[in-house]
Structure formats: C-alpha cells, structure tokens
Amino acid sequence: MVGAKAKIAVLISGGGTNLQALIDAQKSGIISHGEITLVISSAADAYGLKRAEKAGIETAVVSRKETGSREAFEKAIRELLEARGIELIVLAGFMKILSEDFTGQYSGRMLNVHPSLIPSFCGKGCYGLKVHEMALEYGVKVTGATVHFVNEVPDGGQIIMQKAVAVREGDTPEILQRRVMEQAEWIILPQSVEKVSEKIINER
Numbered sequence: 001m002v003g004a005k006a007k008i009a010v011l012i013s014g015g016g017t018n019l020q021a022l023i024d025a026q027k028s029g030i031i032s033h034g035e036i037t038l039v040i041s042s043a044a045d046a047y048g049l050k051r052a053e054k055a056g057i058e059t060a061v062v063s064r065k066e067t068g069s070r071e072a073f074e075k076a077i078r079e080l081l082e083a084r085g086i087e088l089i090v091l092a093g094f095m096k097i098l099s100e101d102f103t104g105q106y107s108g109r110m111l112n113v114h115p116s117l118i119p120s121f122c123g124k125g126c127y128g129l130k131v132h133e134m135a136l137e138y139g140v141k142v143t144g145a146t147v148h149f150v151n152e153v154p155d156g157g158q159i160i161m162q163k164a165v166a167v168r169e170g171d172t173p174e175i176l177q178r179r180v181m182e183q184a185e186w187i188i189l190p191q192s193v194e195k196v197s198e199k200i201i202n203e204r
Helices: 017-028 047-054 070-083 100-105 129-138 173-202
Strands: 006-012 034-041 058-061 088-091 110-114 142-149 159-166
Touching (some): 006 017, 047 058, 088 173, 159 173
Parallel strands (some): 034 058
16 A cells, blocks of 8 residues: 555653654655654653653553452553554653453564663663663673563563664763663664564555
8 A cells, every 4th residue: 555654652650761762763764664653651751751742652551559449451552552543653752561362463563662672671670761771780792772572571572673873981870771772772773663664564
C-alpha cells in the first residue's frame, strides 16, 4: 500500500525523552513506515504527555493505582490500543511490568529500549539510573543501549539492535546516562521502530 503507515502507540511513565526522539525521527523522515497515533502514560503528571500534545498526538492516562488490579490496568490499555487499531507498541521509559498474557498478545509487535548492552545489567529491577550505576560499579569500559522485542521476561525478548558507547574516566551515572541516550538510545530506537514498521506494512 502506497503511503500506508503502521499505527504506533508509545507507552511512557515520565519525561518522554525517548518519545521526543521518536517524534523528531518521524518529522525528519527516519521513521517513514510508521506513525505515532497514541501516547499512553501510567502517570498523569508525566512530562512526556506535554511533548505528545505539542506534536498533536492523542494522549491517554491509565493509572495502575486508579484501575486497581494489574488485570484492570492492562485491560484499559488494551481497549485503547484496540479501539485505535494500534499495530506496534513502543515502551519508552514505561515503568510497569506487563504480564505474559498482555505481552503474548503483541508478540513481535512490542519494543523496548534498555540502557545497557543486554545481557549485561538487565532484568528485574534494572532500570533508569540504576543501570548506569551498576555499569560504573562493575568497571566496564563499554556500555550502550539495546532495543528488543518484549516478552514475559523483563529485558528477555529477541534483540533488534544494539549500539555501544564508551565509558569515560570520571563519568557519573548521570553523565553516562546522558551519553548513552544521545549516542545510542535516540539513534537505535527510531531505527528499530522504522525497521519493524516496514515489516508490519509488508505483511499486511
């Protein structure tokens, strides 16, 4: 289909820096086979919602606290995705672990970006600044980011792309986090989204 695009939903919980990278990549044409049509946040005060609104993207808030159970939380998200015909889900700083029941429904259609070179510094409890603290503590000379498909195992799905980033003398977790974002996450996440979007279009 000429001009057809895969409908993408981005799930966030916070500032939305990776969401911004995706919005920018869409504008610049790096993402040409997909279009972000929905941003769902697990927190009503997430700054990422403002980024989405500024870009003219529909937003929704689904709070685990307000929905009560994980089942109700996931059901609310699923209903939003289905109502809008979402074909690809991107977890971009989404701080909730999704059940096997949920991830199984979107097998090969859900991506996550993790701020290390999997299988290093990944799995349950490894997220955000903590990952960079672990990398520095361990003394690795190279770290990076990984984009992978999501399955029921935290950070356990098939790897799509990885990019290495050098660890420098005097790095703090905050400095390293920023470098990994700029030199890896913001590059390979849009590229991976484009790659999977093109595959979805070709399989229609």
